[in-house]
Amino acid sequence: MRSGRMTLALAVGGVCALVAVSALAVRAATTAPTRAQGELPLEAFVPERVGTLEQEAWAAYYYREWPRLGQLLLELIQGQFGLSPAQAVEAALLATRAQVVFAERGAQGGEAEEYMRQFYALVRDSSGGEYDPDRAAALELDWWVVHRNRAQYPDTTALVDALAALNAEVYRLPVDAARPAAEHRALAMEASDLWIAEGKDRASPLLATVREELVLSYQALHDVLEARRAARMSPPG
Numbered sequence: 001m002r003s004g005r006m007t008l009a010l011a012v013g014g015v016c017a018l019v020a021v022s023a024l025a026v027r028a029a030t031t032a033p034t035r036a037q038g039e040l041p042l043e044a045f046v047p048e049r050v051g052t053l054e055q056e057a058w059a060a061y062y063y064r065e066w067p068r069l070g071q072l073l074l075e076l077i078q079g080q081f082g083l084s085p086a087q088a089v090e091a092a093l094l095a096t097r098a099q100v101v102f103a104e105r106g107a108q109g110g111e112a113e114e115y116m117r118q119f120y121a122l123v124r125d126s127s128g129g130e131y132d133p134d135r136a137a138a139l140e141l142d143w144w145v146v147h148r149n150r151a152q153y154p155d156t157t158a159l160v161d162a163l164a165a166l167n168a169e170v171y172r173l174p175v176d177a178a179r180p181a182a183e184h185r186a187l188a189m190e191a192s193d194l195w196i197a198e199g200k201d202r203a204s205p206l207l208a209t210v211r212e213e214l215v216l217s218y219q220a221l222h223d224v225l226e227a228r229r230a231a232r233m234s235p236p237g
Helices: 003-026 047-062 065-081 084-106 110-129 133-148 157-171 175-197 205-233
Strands: none
Touching: 003 065, 047 065, 047 175, 065 084, 065 110, 084 110, 110 133, 133 157, 157 175, 157 205, 175 205
């Protein structure tokens, strides 16, 4: 069991090196993606793009396609949080290190959570977020733990609750407003887990289901954020 975890940690750790190498190509780039008037970088993601990138990143991880995963992580983090390529490199390194630690020993010792705290602090400072990085990191680890122990729960309620709490914190939303996105994301995880259990067939229709649910999750979140932005931009009276 321990040797399996060490192998996983070494493999995922290889992504860190690949991301670091990618930094050489983008370190001079500092321009963030364009966005609508009044839209924070944190809220400027394109649901179809980030949902597709995330599904491809999940598949690359489970296929152990490390170079592809490294590139997808960079594109995903840049697209999801409105970071420049250089900022995305640093954020990807922190997030990957957190996953390596969690793969080895879970949430014990708080090291994975500390990496995610640094990740969320970087994202907040670079994207105009207003959340608490400490709380965001703790909530991130909460859903990791729930998902790892999924067999202990009769349905997706605990996972949805954990995901909704994280989105509510990061995007400063009421938990109820963040819940639809969390529900779709939990369905994506369920489909992904089933795909893995069935042998990770590249032709499986479950991959399309994962992608669809992730896109719907980001779209639900985007719709809530867009409605809030429109309300803020509307003239009083």
